[in-house]
Amino acid sequence: MIKDLILKNRSYRRFYQNEEVTEEQLRKWLELARLSASGRNAQPIKYILSNSPEKNAKIFQTLAWAGFLTNWDGPEQGERPSAYMVQLNDKEISNQYFCDDGIAAQSILLGAVEDGYGGCILRAINKQLLTKELQITDRYGIINVIALGKPKEQVVIDEIKDGDFKYWRDEKGVHHVPKRSVDELVIKDC
Numbered sequence: 001m002i003k004d005l006i007l008k009n010r011s012y013r014r015f016y017q018n019e020e021v022t023e024e025q026l027r028k029w030l031e032l033a034r035l036s037a038s039g040r041n042a043q044p045i046k047y048i049l050s051n052s053p054e055k056n057a058k059i060f061q062t063l064a065w066a067g068f069l070t071n072w073d074g075p076e077q078g079e080r081p082s083a084y085m086v087q088l089n090d091k092e093i094s095n096q097y098f099c100d101d102g103i104a105a106q107s108i109l110l111g112a113v114e115d116g117y118g119g120c121i122l123r124a125i126n127k128q129l130l131t132k133e134l135q136i137t138d139r140y141g142i143i144n145v146i147a148l149g150k151p152k153e154q155v156v157i158d159e160i161k162d163g164d165f166k167y168w169r170d171e172k173g174v175h176h177v178p179k180r181s182v183d184e185l186v187i188k189d190c
Helices: 002-008 023-034 053-060 100-114 127-134
Strands: 045-050 083-090 118-122 140-149 155-159 175-179
Touching: 002 100, 023 045, 023 083, 023 100, 045 053, 045 100, 053 083, 053 127, 083 100, 100 118, 100 140, 127 140
Parallel strands: 155 175
Antiparallel strands: 045 083, 083 140, 118 140
16 A cells, blocks of 8 residues: 555646645645654654645745756646645754655655645745745745645656656656666665
8 A cells, every 4th residue: 555655656746726725634644744753853844834826826936846847847827736835944943854854745745645636845946035925934944845736747657768867758748757676776785
């Protein structure tokens, strides 16, 4: 079951924007992050939840979407996320969040996928503009933005060929993500 969820948990970048993500759903997925591991158990990560069109628009304008798709500026109106979670480090708790952000984000996305949704973790953020738009105080440092919604694209996993790991879209708009084999991941002699 976990493998099926992981296989469905791709970085979706196009969504059915009119498919609502409720605050209740966001809180349900956030509960999974809350229960996940945290370095030293400090739990310094906080979240801004957004599912309103106005707030979503403020967040969307601060994001860069797909570095390898150089001729694509991100999802068009109607294909944008229905919701976001902005991950913040609460500096009053700790200046170090170790790898908590990735653990929490993966937990959130697995919960979303289990419920028929999907998302994308974005770190290419105009943090200065996002801080201004959401009036984030100095107490918090922006880590990631997690885009969420009903996926409107098909994402498939391919094997890496000739060392090329760059994701791409075919003529039908299918998003291809090359992955290294397990044999390539294992170091036998060191």
